[in-house]
Amino acid sequence: MPVFEYEVADRAGALTRGRAEAATEGDLIARFKEQGQWVLAVRPAAGGGVAGLGAGVALGPLIEAARQMVKRLSSGVNLATMVLFTGQLAAMLSGGLHLVRILTALAAETTNKPFRKVLEDVRDAITGGASFADSLTRHPHVFDRLYVAVIRAGELSGSLPQVLDTLTVYLEKTANLRRKVKGAIAYPIVILIVALLVVFVMVVKIVPIFQGVYARANATLPAPTRALVAISDAVRDSTLTVLVVLILVVIGIFAALQTEAGRRLFDRFKLNVPLFGSLIRKAIMARVCRTLSVLLNSGIPLIEAMETVSKVAGNKVVEEAMAAATQRMRDGGTIAETLRETGQFPSMVTQLVATGEESGTLPGMLAKAALYYEQQVDSAVATLSTLIEPIMIVIMGAIAGSIIFALYLPIFTLGQALKGGIK
Incomplete structure (x- = not known):
């Protein structure tokens, strides 16, 4: 029986991908619709059946990663677009306009063609009888679980305009936070790449020139210069091999990051990397607290809100x-206790959460925690910007200085070699 790859979403917006056997694509689509799933994609599996399954499984993580990257890029919908759309939607709903009319107007107004198609599809689904939240689940690469959950809560409570206002503020803060963290991390990476390119050019182009001069002068090269020449020869002789190895390493890392174990290992590394680990953890705490506060303020039950944040x-x-804290809460634990037991949440968070639980002001306490960590991120970014520039200058200066020192070191003894004459 033919094997198909499928991609479906449930009413909560949870995305599921996998493989299944079916007589035809239509049979598989019908099966998912009976289960209440939104069918996003169904395609013949690579290899066509069980015989091709082994290769598909072996390359599965890499193929899936490439597919998801293409979908994200082709969607053309970034966070700034979502902020603008959500704010406009909130304002127009508050003005009493009908949702279908609003979506029609926003679709006609936007210059983002992929997003226009998304809005038109959402509008058509609503016209066909689906709820707003259910219509959004058809596009999980644009509207994530958080967005869908908040919209669903607003629909159920009859406070969709107010919920959208809250969601707009949340998205704006998320965009600002993401921009600051990316900026702090991107600067040293760019400087490092430039430094490596400069070193590569010096080793491949400059060192051979000095090497030829010293060879014609019959100069005896000191150990640092000999080591530099050996490195230059090795790099020039095996440039293609090095590039191929680097490409394979990048592909391997990329594929590994699509696995649960790979993601866990990399995310743990990010939390512990020198200088930046603290910044990343603070940004995550700000996001977690802000997200949980928004969900609770939208009327979503605590357990469900925790599941969404997880x-x-x-x-x-x-x-x-x-996820572990959520499970322990189901067993009767308090949120402060369960978060503390995981060892991943600072005492600042657990103390404010405990205070919020006792006083019945948990959403407000979470918002305060989020604000605190957002301010901490601002402070950390400013500190890193101050520290990184001199550190990178020292590192680049040390590398370039070492190369120049090794290149010019033989000149100090070149006079003796010149007495014998340059051949």
């Missing part, structure tokens, strides 16, 4: 900690 925290280690 899937959108942005770090596998923290997400698993949230």
Whole structure:
């Protein structure tokens, strides 16, 4: 029987991908519809059946990663677009306009063609009788679980405009936080890449020139210069091999990051990397607290809100900690106790959460915790910007200085070689 790859979403927006056997694509689609799933994609599996399954499984993580990257890029919908759309939607709903009319107007107004198609599809689904939240689940690469959950809560409570206002503020803060963290991390990476390119050019182009001069002068090269020449020869002789190995390493890492174990290992590394680990953890705490506060303020029950956060925290280690805390809460624990037991949440968070539980002001306490960590991120970014520039200058200067020192060191003894004459 033919094997098909499928991609479906449930009413909560949870995305599921996999493989299944069916007589035809239509049979498989009908099966999912009977289960209440939104069918996003069904395609013949690579290899066509069981015989091709082994290769598909072996390359599965890499193929899936490439597919998801293409979908994200082709969607053309970034966070700034979502902020603008959500704010406009909130304002127009508050003005009393009908949702279908609003979506029609926003679709016609936007210059983002992929997003226009998304809005038109959502509008058509609503016209066909689906709820707004259910219509959004048809596009999980644009509207994530958090977005769908908040919209669903607003629909059920009859406070959709107010919920959208809250969601707009949340998205704006998320965009600002993400921009600051990315900026702090991107600067040293760019400087490092430039430094490596400069070193590569010096080793491949400059060192051979000096090597030829010293060879014609019959100069005896000191150990540092000999080592530099050996490195230059090795790099020039095996440039293609090095590039191929680097490409394979990048592909291997990329594929590994699509696995649960790979993501967990990388996310744990990010939390502990020198200088940046603290910044990343603070940003995650701000996101977790802000997200949970928004969900609770939208009327979503605590357990459900915790489950949602455990899937959108942005770090596998923290997400698993949230999932474990959620399970312990089902067994009767308090949120402060369960978060403390995971070991992933600072005392600042657990203390404010405990205070919020006792006083019945948990959403407000979480918002205060989020604000505190957002301010901490601002402070950390400013500190890193101050520290990184001189550190990178020292590192680049040390590398370039070492190369120049090794290149010019033979000149100090070149006079003796010149007495014998340059051949």
